[in-house]
Amino acid sequence: MEFSAPWIIGGIVGSQFFLFFARQPIHRALTALGMICSGGFRLSARWARSVADQLWEHNRQTVLNAGRHDSAKKLEREFIRLEKTFGKEMSSYPTYHRKLSEAITQIEKDFAECGDTPPEAPGWTTAVKELSKLAKGSDRMVETVLQEIHKSAVSAEKRAIQEYQQATGKRHKLLAGLQPHWKAARSALESTGKVVEETLSATRHIDEVMTKYEQVSQQKPPAVTALIGSRVQLFLISLIVMAIALGGAFINFNLIALPMSELVPAGTRIGTMPVSTVAALVIVLLEIVTGIFVMETLGITSFFPRLENLPRSRRRLLLTGSLIFLFVLALIESSLAILREQLVEQEGALKQALAGVDAVIAAPAQSSIPVIGQAILGFILPWVLAMVAIPLEMLMSSGGTVIAALVTFVLRLFGYLTRVIAHLIRFVVLILKHLYDIYIIIPLQVGRLMRSKQARSTSDG
Amino acid sequence: MVSFWPRVLLTSMILLAMSGCSKQNWAKAVGVLIDVSGTYKDQLPDVVKIVNAGILASLDPGDSLFVVLIDDRSYEQANLIASIKLDVRPSKANQQKLETKQKLQSFAMTARGSAYSDISGALLLAAEYLRETGARRQVMLIFSDLQETLPKGTTRRFGSQDLRSMRVAALNVIKLKTDNLDPSSYRKRCDEWNARMTHAGAQELQVIHDINRLPELLAE
Numbered sequence: 001m002e003f004s005a006p007w008i009i010g011g012i013v014g015s016q017f018f019l020f021f022a023r024q025p026i027h028r029a030l031t032a033l034g035m036i037c038s039g040g041f042r043l044s045a046r047w048a049r050s051v052a053d054q055l056w057e058h059n060r061q062t063v064l065n066a067g068r069h070d071s072a073k074k075l076e077r078e079f080i081r082l083e084k085t086f087g088k089e090m091s092s093y094p095t096y097h098r099k100l101s102e103a104i105t106q107i108e109k110d111f112a113e114c115g116d117t118p119p120e121a122p123g124w125t126t127a128v129k130e131l132s133k134l135a136k137g138s139d140r141m142v143e144t145v146l147q148e149i150h151k152s153a154v155s156a157e158k159r160a161i162q163e164y165q166q167a168t169g170k171r172h173k174l175l176a177g178l179q180p181h182w183k184a185a186r187s188a189l190e191s192t193g194k195v196v197e198e199t200l201s202a203t204r205h206i207d208e209v210m211t212k213y214e215q216v217s218q219q220k221p222p223a224v225t226a227l228i229g230s231r232v233q234l235f236l237i238s239l240i241v242m243a244i245a246l247g248g249a250f251i252n253f254n255l256i257a258l259p260m261s262e263l264v265p266a267g268t269r270i271g272t273m274p275v276s277t278v279a280a281l282v283i284v285l286l287e288i289v290t291g292i293f294v295m296e297t298l299g300i301t302s303f304f305p306r307l308e309n310l311p312r313s314r315r316r317l318l319l320t321g322s323l324i325f326l327f328v329l330a331l332i333e334s335s336l337a338i339l340r341e342q343l344v345e346q347e348g349a350l351k352q353a354l355a356g357v358d359a360v361i362a363a364p365a366q367s368s369i370p371v372i373g374q375a376i377l378g379f380i381l382p383w384v385l386a387m388v389a390i391p392l393e394m395l396m397s398s399g400g401t402v403i404a405a406l407v408t409f410v411l412r413l414f415g416y417l418t419r420v421i422a423h424l425i426r427f428v429v430l431i432l433k434h435l436y437d438i439y440i441i442i443p444l445q446v447g448r449l450m451r452s453k454q455a456r457s458t459s460d461g
Numbered sequence: 462m463v464s465f466w467p468r469v470l471l472t473s474m475i476l477l478a479m480s481g482c483s484k485q486n487w488a489k490a491v492g493v494l495i496d497v498s499g500t501y502k503d504q505l506p507d508v509v510k511i512v513n514a515g516i517l518a519s520l521d522p523g524d525s526l527f528v529v530l531i532d533d534r535s536y537e538q539a540n541l542i543a544s545i546k547l548d549v550r551p552s553k554a555n556q557q558k559l560e561t562k563q564k565l566q567s568f569a570m571t572a573r574g575s576a577y578s579d580i581s582g583a584l585l586l587a588a589e590y591l592r593e594t595g596a597r598r599q600v601m602l603i604f605s606d607l608q609e610t611l612p613k614g615t616t617r618r619f620g621s622q623d624l625r626s627m628r629v630a631a632l633n634v635i636k637l638k639t640d641n642l643d644p645s646s647y648r649k650r651c652d653e654w655n656a657r658m659t660h661a662g663a664q665e666l667q668v669i670h671d672i673n674r675l676p677e678l679l680a681e
Contacts, residue, residue, distance in 0.1 A: 261522065262550050269487045343551055350555045354562055355514040 019436065020443035027433055034429030041422035048415030052408045059404040060224055064216060066397070067227040071213040078209050082202040093195060096188045103185040110178050114171045231401045238394035245388045249284050252333070252381040255374065256280045259339040284385065287329050291386025293322040301393040330382040337378030341371045488523035490596035491516060491679065492587030495542075496531040496605035498578035504633060508604045509569040511633065513562045515675040516602065522547050522554040527590045528565065529583045531605055532575035533612050536582030542568050544590065577610045581617035581657075588624050600679060601629045601663070606637055607650050625662035630678055632669045 019026070215223035260283075261276040268275045295301040297319035302308055307315070437444060493516060495508055512528065520526060528543035529535065543564050547554040584601065591599040601624070611617060631654070640647035655666040669678065 258551075262552060274487070346552060346555055350558060351514075351518050353559060354518045356510065 016440050016443055020440045020447065023436070023440065023444075026436065030429050030432055030436075034425055038422040038425040038429075041418045041425065045415040045418040045422065048411045048418065052411035052415065055404055055411065056408045059401055059408065062404075063227045063231060063401055064219055064224060066231075067216045067223070068213070071209060071216050075206070075209050075213055078202065078206045082199070082206060085198055085202050090195065090199075093192065096191050096195075100185055100188040100192075103181040103188065106181045107178055107185070110174045110181070114174050228401065228405065231398045232405070234394055235398035235402045238391040238398065241391035242388070242395055245385065245391065248381060248384055249288070249388075251377075252287075252385060253280055253284050255340060255378055255381070256283060256333055256336045258343055259336040262339060262343070283329065283333070287326065287382040287385045288388050290322050290326045290329065292389040292392070294319060294326065294386055295389035295393075297322065301389050303389075303393060326382060326386055330379045333378040333382055334375045335378075337374035338371055341374050488521070488525065488594075488596050489598035489600060489679070490525040490591045490594040491520070491527070492591050492599075492601045493526065493528045494531050494580070494583045494587055494601065494603045494605065495528065496578050496580070496603075497572050498531065498575050498606075498608075498610070500608065500637060501578070501604075501606050501635065502572070502574040504604070504635060505569050505572055508633060509565050511604070511672055511675070512565055515672060516679070517558050517561060519676045519679045520547055520554075520558070522549045522551050525591075525594045525596060526561065527587055528568075529587045530572070531578050531580055531583040533577045533579060534582060534615060535579040536586050536617075540583060540586060541590070546594070577612050578605065578608065579611055579615065579617065580605055580607070580609045581611075581619070582615075585617070585619070585623060588627065591627065592625075599627045601627050602675075603629065603631045604633050605631065606635045607631055607654055608637060619657055619661035621660065621662060623661040624658055627663045628667075628678075628681075629658050629663045630667040630669050632672065632675065634668055634670075 212223070216227070257277055257280040260280045261274070264276040264279045270278050292301065292303060293307075296303055296307045297315045299308070307318070310318070493512055495505070495512075496502075497505060516526070523546075525546045526543065527541060530540040530542050532540065543561055545557050545561050547557055580603065584603075587601060591601065631651075634651075636647055651666070651668055658666050667678070669675065
């Protein structure tokens with residue numbers, strides 16, 4: 001059925017008039033539709049934002065609590081270290097002090113001794129000099145006496161010089177003897193200085209830890225950011241270590257899966273897995289569990305608070321038991337690894353034999369290196385797997401924070417997008433209204449003209 | 462005293478573990494049918510090689526193997542030339558495989574040809590043994606030209622459940638002179654066998670020309 005131009009024009013004009021008269025209800029319907037849609041999106045955005053905020057706050061509090069706990073522990077460790085330093089170093093301080101006092105006393109004494117000058121020649125030398133002046137050219141008797149006096153004066157002087165030299169020598173000897181005392185004093189001073197330096201260093205470190213603790217306690221934003229950053233870093237590192245450990249577990253599993261079929265019936269299955277495979281998996285898991293117990297009793301990890309509260313003797317008992325069990329598991333794995341090598345060789349020989357190559361069956365293994373290597377690997381891997389407890393704990397403790405941060409991010413992104421959609425819907429409705437008005441622009445303008453004319457005539461009248 | 466919920470949890474876990482421990486026989490059972498009729502007897506050494514290297518080598522501990530001879534009247538106990546259920550321990554299973562290999566090789570050297578080939582009788586005999594194993598996967602492998610010729614007075618009809626859920630494959634199917642003249646006769650023969658087997662409850666007959674596909678077929 002074809003429509004001619006007059007029909008089309010008529011239809012357009014008719015629809016324009018219809019839409020002109022229906023303008024208000026349609027505008028209202030569009031507004032309501034826009035409100036419903038954008039309102040729904042806005043509500044979703046608000047909900048997402050509030051949930052994200054709650055989650056973030058919860059995460060922040062968790063991180064802060066953990067950070068506070070860590071800082072407190074670090075502070076405690078530092079105090080213990082300081083106490084040890086003080087206990088060890090300061091206990092030796094009295095000895096150093098005594099040594100120093102003794103050295104100083106000795107130095108003082110020796111110094112005092114050094115200060116003693118030898119007695120001078122008797123004071124009568126001046127009198128003799130005067131007498132010699134008076135008696136010049138007088139009596140021979142007097143001259144003889146004077147000569148004797150002169151002689152005795154000279155000999156007295158010589159003796160005095162000799163005594164002086166002896167005293168000086170003695171002083172020098174005393175001064176030379178002072179050297180070890182100086183050295184002892186210096187050494188005692190250096191040791192004291194070292195003690196003081198170490199103590200100062202410990203206190204400086206305590207200051208740093210204390211500052212951090214204060215920042216965390218006061219919930220300062222940089223401290224929170226730093227804590228979250230360190231947790232993310234911890235998460236990534238533990239994730240990498242866990243991936244490597246998983247690789248180790250996989251190798252371990254493959255090492256014992258085949259020989260386990262010799263020990264466990266291959267026909268029975270759990271689900272779709274043969275029991276032998278499950279048994280190998282259980283052994284690997286047991287090694288990890290035992291490792292967790294070892295780490296727990298050593299106080300390295302804290303998965304089970306009850307274990308932490310156990311008395312020291314019981315913990316030691318548990319540790320010994322776990323280590324023995326781990327050793328037994330390592331021995332089992334080692335022997336299974338040897339068995340595996342034999343089975344692989346047998347399998348290869350059988351395949352050759354079934355294919356008709358009989359000569360290969362009798363050929364013995366040329367080298368024992370693979371067997372030894374597998375046995376060592378089988379013995380070492382359980383101990384390596386036992387270490388998984390540490391990164392596992394790190395992963396679990398930091399994982400919550402990272403996941404919560406990710407969920408918060410996703411929620412915020414969702415909230416942002418829904419808010420944008422709500423805005424878009426609002427504007428789309430507005431555009432639709434305008435397009436509607438554009439379509440009916442002629443009757444709309446005519447109507448407006450008529451209304452203004454009517455208003456003018458009313459105001460004139 | 463243990464509270465209620467931990468007890469419920471423990472019981473559920475035990476029940477779950479018990480239900481997880483399947484009693485189903487996950488092993489596979491393979492029936493091998495070897496034709497020694499005049500048109501196929503020349504293939505015997507090759508067939509034994511395929512059985513040794515392709516089938517025996519692919520079997521896992523716990524699997525079963527039955528080798529049935531197709532001759533004049535195959536539905537009798539004497540036609541079962543080898544029957545083994547592999548031990549669950551790989552080392553023991555390997556030993557059994559070697560013994561079976563020896564048995565099949567000596568069979569290949571001493572086997573006599575037959576004038577007729579009773580494929581249906583061998584199928585029925587092998588099917589009975591396969592069913593008895595209760596294995597989850599039951600596979601029937603036929604080494605023959607698929608040309609059945611029965612001695613006078615012999616009747617072979619399959620019941621609808623005789624080959625129920627069994628996977629049947631024909632391997633190393635040689636073409637007869639008549640097939641060379643008219644290939645449609647070969648296809649018709651294959652189709653007829655397929656119809657008979659599916660009627661007996663087996664899965665669709667697979668004709669395998671490439672022997673390298675054998676491990677794949679057994680692993681499926």
